[in-house]
Amino acid sequence: MNTYTPPLTEILERESLPAGGIVSGDVDYEADGVLYRGYTARPAGDGRHPGVLVVHDWLGVTDYVRMRCDMLARLGYSAFAADIYGADIRPAPEEAPAVAGGFYQDRARWRKRLGDAFERLLAEPSVDPSRTAAIGYCFGGSAVLELARTGAQVGAVVSFHGGLLTGPAGEAAQIAAKVLVLHGAADPVAPDDAMLAFVDDLRTSPAVDWELIVYAGAMHAFTLPDANDPDHGAQFHAVAERRSWTAMKNFLVETFG
Template identity: 60%
Template sequence: MAYESALQTVLDREPEPPGGVVGTEIDYEAGGERYRGYLAVPTAADGPLPAVLVVHDWLGVTDATRMRCDMLARLGYAAFAADVFTADVRPSEAEAAGVAGALYGDPATWRARLSAGFERMLEESVVDRNRLAAIGYCFGGSSVLQLARTGAPLSAVVSFHGGLSTGPEGEAARIRAKLLVLTGGNDPVVPDGDVHAFQEELRAAPEVDWQVVTYSGAMHAFTVPTANAPEHGAAYDERADRRSWTAMKDFFAEAL
C-alpha cells in the first residue's frame, strides 16, 4: 500500500523485494473482544519465515504501524501488528493518554491482550515458531517488554522509545528473550532514573541478555516521522531513527 509522504520516505529506505510485499488486515477474537491487526509478508516468501510481532504506539494500529510491518517484510520477515486496544478503539491524540493509561493501570489485561496477539501471529502458516521476535514503539515499546516478562518464547525483543518500568522482585528472571532497549537521551517520558532502575533490575537477573542504547539529543517518539512537539518532549530525529533501525537489524541477524 502507499503511505503519506513522510511514512513512505522511511519505508523506502528498505528496497522492495522481487514481487513486493503483501499486507492484509487480520480480524481476530480473544477473551470476548474483537481485534484488528495487520500482517505483512514478502510476496515471494518460500517456506516459514522468522516472525516479528509489532506493537503500536498509543494511537493504535495506524499507518505508522502498518508501514513498519511492511518495512520488516521487505527485509524478509513475517510481521504481524497486534491490536492491543480492540478493533473499535482508535483514539485521537486527545484520547490516547487515557486509553493507554487504562492498560498501564491494569497489567493483567494488558498482558492478556499482548499474549492474544502473539498467539494469533503463531496461527499463520508462514511463521517459523523457532524464530520469533517482538518490537514496539512508545506504548508499544513498553508493551513488548511486558510481553517478555510473561516468559513468552521470544528470541529477541526491541523497545523503541518505550517507557521503562520494573516489576515484582525476581520477575525479570522469567524473560527468555534477548532485549534491546533503544531510548532517547532527551526523552522526558523515559528519564535517566527509569533507565537506571530498569538496568539495576536486569543486573539482578544475570541469565538475561540485554543492552540499552541511548541516542544523544533524541526526544520521545524519535522514530515517528510525524512527531513534532518538542515543547512536550516529543520530536522526530532522523539520525536516531536510522541508527535504531540499523541496531535492530543487526540484533535480529544475531538473535534470529
C-alpha cells in the same frame, strides 16, 4: 500496496522491495470475546519466515505501524501488527493518554492481550514459530518489555522509545528473550532515574541478555516523523530513527542466525 504519506514513504523506501514483492493486509482476530483488527505483511510466495510481532503506539494500529510491518516484510520477515486496544478503539491524540493509561494501570490485562497477540502471530502459516521477535514503539515499546516479563518464548524484543517499567522483585528472571532497548537521552517519559531503575532490575538476573542504546539529543517518539511537540518532550529525530532501525536489523540477524 499501501499508499503512505511522503515522510513514511521515504522511510519505507530505505528497504528495497524484493523481486517477488510482499503480501499485506488487515486481519481480524478474536480472543476472549474481543474482536481485534491487526495487520500482516510478509514476502510473497510460500514458505515460513521468522515472525515479528509489532506493537503500536498509543494511537493504535495506524499507517505508521503498517509501514513498519511492510519494511520488515521487505527484509524477509513475516510481520504481524497486534491490536492491543480492540477493533473499535482508535483514539484521537487527545484521547490516547487515557486509553493507553488504562493498560499501564492494569498490567495483567495488558499482558494477557499481548500474549493473545503473540499466539496469533504463531498461528500465521507464514511464520516459523521457532524464530520470533517482538518490537514496539512508545506504548508498544513498553508493551514488548511487558511481554518479555511474562516469560513468553519469544527470541528477542526491541523497544523503541518505550516506557521503562520495572516489575516485582525477581520477575526479571522470567525473561527468556534477548532484550534491546533503544532510548532517547532527552526522553522525559523515561528519564535517567527510570532508566537506571530499569537497568538495575535487569541486573538482578545475570542470565538475561540485554542491551541499552541511548541516542544523544533524542526525545520521546524519536522515530515518528509527525512527532513535533518538543515542549512536551516528543520530537522526531532523523539520525536516531535511522540508527535505531539499523540496530534492530543487526539484532534480529544475530538472533535468527
